[in-house]
Amino acid sequence: MPDRAPQPVDRQLPTEESRELMALVRDIAQREIAPRAAEEEEAGHFPREVFSLLSEAGLLGLPYDSAHGGGDQPYEVYLQVLEELAAARLTVGLGASVHTLACHGLAGFGTKEQRTEHLPAMLGGGLLGGYCLSEPASGSDAASLRTKAVRDGDDWVITGTKAWITHGGIADFYTVMARTGVEGPRGITAFLVPGDAQGLTAAAPEKKMGMKGSPTAQLHFDGVRVPDARRIGDEGQGFAIALSALDGGRLGIAACAVGVAQAALDAAVAYAGERRQFGRPIADFQGLRFMLADMATQIEAGRSLYLAAARLRDAGRPFSRQAAMAKLFCTDAAMRVTTDAVQVLGGYGYTADFPAERYMREAKVLQIVEGTNQIQRIVIARHLAGPESR
Template sequence: MSYAPIQRLLPDDESVELISLTRSLVDREIRPVIADLDAEAHFPRDVFRILGRSGLLGLPYPESLGGGGLPYEVYLQVLEEIASGSASVGVGVSVHALSCFGLFTAGTDEQRSNWLPTMLAGDQLGAYCLSESHAGSDPASMRTTAVRDGDHYVINGAKAWTTHGGKADFYKVMARTSDEGGRGISCFLVAADTPGLTADPPERKMGLMSSTTSTMLFEDVHIPAHRRLGAEGQGLSIALAGLDAGRLGIAAVATGLAQEALNVAIAYAKDRRAFGKPVIEHQGLGFLLADMAAAVESARATYIAAARLKDAGKPFSRQASIAKLVCTDNAMKVTTDAVQVLGGAGYTKDFPAERFMREAKVMQIFEGTNQIQRLVISRDLAR
């Protein structure tokens, strides 16, 4: 089903063309297959290769390193378009960008030039290992260790909730190198084929079925010291800095998901008739759709405002948390209301509305739960 394009204000004609290219690619490569991918819980690695070859996996990174050199304001709107076709793929693109972030910000020139171009081209798909089963919202309590042994580190432990776990080509891993709490954590770039690194069977999830999520197991995983990013003890600051950008990514994904749910609901409400006219013309349903549209557009405005602060080099942590909170809460409401608009049909798998609702729930949980976002926002206000 085809929908009218979103009216966007973009900084230049090249950005307009990029959005149009992305929408065409999503219509051609993602929308026709996503229902089957979700039903089969199949990870669409080929889709990420297509996105990489199209230059869409490295948009916010410099052209000199193989990226697109675009501002976050544009990158996030591209990400929203991708997520409107598949929330699973949208989350994957956001996680991949987050997995490259530590290398870009904390890596040496040699590390960046050696590894980043293939990552941004999509030849290497990334994953991000921060959370543990007992340390999600409190990453400073992680127990995975990295012990120095000559010119290597030996990593032991387990990392939970890893998007692309068992499918990625590299993992950005936070591990404890000392007992100094949050100051004792370091960051490593671990190749997927490193001996001792394995993945548990994928989690059996409520939604995002074509996005593989697994616990990664580290058993005497030997990592050359040159694969540490930044100094020892800098890992948590690298992780948290990346999460600000990652939260904007999830905000954009949630907005794309909500927009797609709204599109489906509008199309159904125009086609379905009751009491002699399309149901969209009945005030009860029309007002519900109006509230859904307001939620989607306010979400979009919120993440774009935060992105513009980031692009201007200004502090944006609080605004990133606000965007993640607003966009994901709105996505949960919009997708739930989309099921309501479709009525009994919305509760069946014959329509995608129920999938949208299942996918929206996790948006309120990962990249920091929305309760954690409220904590970040309130602490910033207290300062």
């Protein structure tokens, strides 16, 4: 059965402009995304036309400067937009988050000339980005990456393989981290690589348990030439740029997780009100009512956590610890809530005729991407107790 349109959430929006923005997002989600989500996910269809629509509506550059095509929106608003999109279809919500991640390096660390040349097209020109940090042998230990960039006159020549790249093979540009110097984090530099660069090829998309409409693939760099004018930041600054991007990206994943959980709760509440057993709706039974109450409480707590972290970021205060907490809590909560939604629907929850099983499969990946939840616990503990002694 088709997904239900996302139910209105009592949003915490600071201005009339942001409230109008959210109304636009909700309209797009209800008309253009949710009605086709189940069918297109099953078929593995990537909705590029939806991303073109989001770009035309100014929704792919929300947290960036309007001088370069952005929307001048605080993270507090941007993340709630992601939540709304993810509730309609995670492929779209997470895709918008990854695009924002891919733009972060140039927006935050690029030169004035670079931003003027590239950002307008990246933020509002219909382009779609990818973010290349992980490799086949370096996931959680990202600082051990092996892809190399060697200086050759005014160019850099990039050789190596990146793995688990969202939008791999279809993105118009990639922010790529490559080794240009010593081992470890200080030898990594960031580059802006065109998606059609000669020598850049994509492997076949991974066959995943969820998010089948979002292509995830390895990228092979076989002597890809990139002008030094496309180097982002200083040589050796790439790992710091990557970590800066991931702090914001983790909040994006947290918001997407809350969106998926909210969609699962909406489906469970609707079903519980319609399904009758023993002469009355199953929503009348206390055991099930308590499950729904716990699901709603976890969602509300997760939403409050990611918004609190977003407000720290908007105020220019440190938020890395809070971002890790939000990513950890929201994605774990999404896994619990979606699993409970399947249970509420019973046998129907286990079938593809209802969306609950898809939400559960999609929630799992959110505990893994942009730093596994075990890595989030390490990040939080380091803020509390300092780095481990060795």
